[in-house]
Amino acid sequence: MLTAPHENASSWNLYTGDRAIVDWMLDKTMLATDPMPASWLARYFHATHYLHLLAMTYVAGQKSWDGVYLLCLLVVMEGVKWLFTTDDVVRNSLEREGISCDAVVVKPSGRTPMLGGIQLLHDRVLNPKLPERTTSWMHGIIVETQRFKVWSDLLLKVANDEGTEDNAVNLIGLSDNDVHWVKKNIALTKDAVDSIEKALLKLEKPTLTV
DSSP states (O other): OEEOSSTTOSOOEEEOSOHHHHHHHHHSOOOOOTTSOHHHHHHHHHHHHHHHHHHHHHHHOOSTTHHHHHHHHHHHHHHHHHHHOOTTHHHHHHHHTTOOOEEEEOOOSSHHHHHHHHHHHHHHHSOTTOTTOOOGGGTTTSOOOHHHHHHHHHHHHHHTTOOSTTOGGGGTTOOHHHHHHHHHHHHHHHHHHHHHHHHHHTOSSEEEEO
16 A cells, blocks of 8 residues: 655655555554543643644734744644654554564655556566556556556566567657656666565565655
């Protein structure tokens, strides 16, 4: 499962392993309620509600007190973070459920090679000639254009070990700039796959941060 805060994020998390465990990790609340009485928890939510109103007031305000309000908000939020947040919440939650998680870091040259690398690995694991092969999961991140389609088709040929040297017919209709984009991203995608495979060899069931 590939996740990120938004579509233009520079860092993405690729979770591999049991689907049920990954879903549970991403959907489970990580709010620590055990050490805190219910009354204090209610007060905490009330406080965050008022802080939200203050933040909205600051954003809407255009007067000279903006800097003072912002400073006060930063001080209050840092205090709330120090009181109610712990770095061990996620770790303790996983340990309590008996789940181990290892992580490695891979730095591809960009989002397109990263997504292409994931697609290429997927095509190699499954039968790349299956009719249900799809690249629609990338359409929300990369604009679906003619050069994207050509690039995706060439990735399938790479997965089938058919090579990409004699695919000029597939580049007909593309501008010189698009042809350069396709060839460059094919090469960068291969490099990304090499980096991912080397990282995966070090772990049996990794959680990969891209």
